[in-house]
Amino acid sequence: MSNNYDVIVIGGGSIGVPTALFLTLEGQKVLVVESSSSVGQGQNKAALGGIRATHSDPAKILICQESLRIFSEWEQTHGQNIGWKKGGYCFPAYRTHEENILKSLLPIQKSFGLNIDWLDADGIREVVPGIQHEGLIGGTFSPDDGQASPLLAIDAMFRVSRERGCIYRFRERVVELLIEGNRVKGIRTEKDTYYTPVVVNAAGASAKGMGKLAGLDIPVTPDSHEAGISAPIEQFLGPLVVDLRPGPERKTSNFYFVQNNKGAVIFCYTPSKPFLGTNREPTSEFLPIVARRMVNLLPRLKNMLIRRVWRGLYPMTPDGLPICDCVHEIEGLYLAVGMCGQGFMIGPGIGRNMMNLILYGAPVMEQKIFDTLSFYRDFYGSKKEALK
Ligand SMILES: Cc1cc2nc3c(=O)[nH]c(=O)nc-3n(C[C@H](O)[C@H](O)[C@H](O)COP(=O)(O)OP(=O)(O)OC[C@H]3O[C@@H](n4cnc5c(N)ncnc54)[C@H](O)[C@@H]3O)c2cc1C
Structure with a gap:
């Protein structure tokens, strides 16, 4: 199989897997590169599995309304029990x-x-x-809020995406982003090189290190x-x-x-x-x-x-909100990072919004609200959310 893909997602976790799933369902040829031996082995499996839309931040509310719909209808739609x-x-x-x-x-x-x-x-x-x-x-x-099993849910999304043609490479750590001029060309892992015009950084706790490979300072600690x-x-x-x-x-x-x-x-x-x-x-x-x-x-x-x-x-992140954006300085590089203590519940909602942003230039939700998750916002001036 050739090493050319429409989109490469770095990280098979709470965010990377649903993002890859929705891109695959839109007919994209997607590669997920994950350094562990299977999906969900980063922070996804550490989560309790709580899922609520009842936040105080509008972006989180809209994203989690979408997530709740996806989680609650999953078994009916796909036939897999995710512990909902x-x-x-x-x-x-x-x-x-x-x-x-x-x-x-x-x-x-x-x-x-x-x-x-x-x-x-x-x-x-x-x-x-x-x-x-x-x-x-x-x-x-x-x-109307609820919970699901993080491992069952990510495994279910992994299986559906793979059946639809998404490719996963496990035990491969991304060590280089290939950038020519101001455009993404692909990634290099410890084992191979893969080419693509679109890379999504969904590397969770390693997001900052991934950013450094592109000369970016991503405020995720x-x-x-x-x-x-x-x-x-x-x-x-x-x-x-x-x-x-x-x-x-x-x-x-x-x-x-x-x-x-x-x-x-x-x-x-x-x-x-x-x-x-x-x-x-x-x-x-x-x-x-x-x-x-x-x-x-x-x-x-x-x-x-x-x-x-x-x-x-x-x-x-410093203000407790995720970063979901395209990088202005490097065409084709996207960030879906900084999920704080809620990455499991916002995963499917973020996945759908990132898919739409990448393929159609705009998120599913209202652009103005999505922009509050911008990489270019003032992280230190904004008020912290009341409920984490
Ligand atoms: C104790 C605890 C309880 C929690 N409870 C909840 C909860 O109830 N509800 C909720 O919504 N959230 C909860 N969370 C938070 C949630 O677990 C995280 O926000 C979420 O898993 C982050 O998702 P992610 O995709 O960004 O990171 P991850 O799921 O960690 O995925 C990132 C993936 O990237 C891979 N990776 C990193 N670097 C590279 C590289 N160079 N090359 C290839 N792959 C790489 C990692 O191996 C990892 O698998 C909890 C967290 C903890 C610790």
Whole structure:
């Protein structure tokens, strides 16, 4: 087979695979180059699998509305079970601080037609049976959000794209971008050279290094987050629950957990000071801290058996928003990077928008809103999003 492609995607992760899928479905000859031995082995498999459209940023809202549609209809459309569970998201509030934040987001969320409401304490207790009732003021609940298995979902998208002709090269690290004048010509890996007029950088936590190959400074810095999973227990919990309060031990800010469609509870917290870098060794402090927080919030979890913990990376941008753009200085080079803590849920929505941008010159969503994800925006002047 010749080494010429319409599009080459660097990275077979949460973003690269759906982007390749939608390009392939439009009849493009697509190559995905992935340094690991299969798809999803970067940060995709570290994700809990939460999927919500109820953000506060318009671009994320529109992208995730698209993603939710794709994830929720996947099994019906393609016949593969991706672990989809429409349980919603619930943000309980125990202090007026969180109550005010959550209530202040409702107008923008409702203006995009999102199904989310403020519930009083009794309403939250119905949605999260057994939740600590002392001090509970109420909270938001968005029943149309949900979750899926990141590995099942990426494998499903990989299979459909491959059946339609997408080519994957595993265990090949991209080491050079071939650029002539101001145009992309292809890529070189440790094993081979491939030619194309269009390259998409979807290299996740390595996006910055990939950018350097083209002389670009891409502001993506990984920081690490830990997570864990329990043995399956009887289904009792619908939504993914996010407690926005800082932890009493001051080492953590918010924490969140969800029961997947097999009954396992998956959980994670956000360290109050980011752990910068690419270290993926689990720490000994994560489990005691997160277990205490979970049992305080939901005492019925006290006898839950924990199966394993892991640590993965959020590819962060300074303002917490992804970078989805074409590079003005190098024709044919596109960026779909900086997905922070939400790359799994925004993957399919980003994939469709990147496909349209590459093939038809404009995203699927409103251009003005998509432009807020520009590589050329002011990363340091803009306000941080209220909810990560
Ligand atoms: C603990 C934890 C929980 C999370 N929970 C959620 C969640 O509930 N919902 C959610 O939406 N997100 C969640 N995330 C975030 C999500 O996992 C990431 O945002 C997302 O996986 C990033 O997608 P990506 O495609 O940019 O990167 P990746 O999925 O890491 O894909 C990038 C790929 O590029 C490959 N690559 C890199 N460099 C090269 C190279 N030179 N040559 C070839 N290949 C290369 C890598 O091997 C990798 O496979 C969580 C993350 C963590 C750590």
